[in-house]
Amino acid sequence: MRRDVVPEPANSRAFYSFLTSVVVPRPIAWISSTSTQGVDNLAPYSFFTIASVDPPIVQFTSVGRKDSVRNIEATREFVVGFTPEHLFEAVNATGTNFPPDVSEFDAVGLTREPSATVKPPRVLESPVxxxxxxxxxxxxxxxxxxxxxxxxxxxSEEVLDGALPAIDALRPLSRLGKNEWGTAGTVREISRIPVEKWPGHYGGAASMP
Structure with missing residues (x-):
């Protein structure tokens, strides 16, 4: 048996909870921005992805117009920090609804690191x-x-394996449903199958790699 779950405008919050329980895991963007008054804001967003490769563009979604959005609209700059497993409690704490004149860096006890190209600071404790x-x-x-x-x-060089970050060193956090968070867990590796090696490709006798 399957249960129908139909989005209804009068009960949109319930369907939001349903969506965030099935679209999992979701990577977390730790967004730092600076207000026009000079207050550094830091907040986690789990609607986050890569939107373009060339030019390199990332995208996050804010449910409601929060301080991050208002700051970015005004200054046109922000930083995406990576959220590793060992910063679990700090990442969660920066989601607290502090007033706009309070910096999450100070409230949570995180260290500012100057950025190279934009005004908002990076999180020193974050490896990327x-x-x-x-x-x-x-x-x-x-x-x-x-x-x-x-x-x-x-x-951070500590998480690199050659030129690229290693997943076992990054240990990324993700959001799941309800108040649940996830870690990388078991990592499986597999190569994509070239079409010319697909069994029976064009009637041939090619075998699986």
Whole structure:
């Protein structure tokens, strides 16, 4: 048996909870921005992804117009920080609804690190940061989509395996449903199958790699 779950405008919050329980896991963008009054804001957003490769553009969604969106609209700059497992409690704490004149860096006890290309600071404790310039803000229903072009990236050498970060060193956090969070857990590796090696490709006798 299957149960129908139908989105209803009068009960949109319930369907939001349903969506966030099935669209999992979701990577977390730790967005730092600076207000026109000079207050550094830091907040986690779990509606986050890569939107373009060339130019490199990342995107996050704010449910409601929060301090991050207002700051980015005004200054056109922000930083995406990476959220590792060992900063679990700090990441969660920066989601607290502090007033706009309170910096989450100070309230939570995180360290500012100057960015190379934008005014908002990076989180020193975070192993990866993407410095971004606003590309586009798009309102969609009760949400605001923010697209930022990556101008500069930094990565801690401790998490590198050659030129790329290693997943077992990064140990990324993700959001799940309800108040649940996830970690990388078991990591499986598999190569994509080239079409010319697909069994029976064009009637041939090619075998699986």
């Amino acid at each position: 940061a993407l410095e971004c310039r606003l590309h586009l803000i798009q309102d969609m229903g009760n949400c605001t989509l923010v697209f930022g072009e990556v101008l500069h990236a930094v990565v």
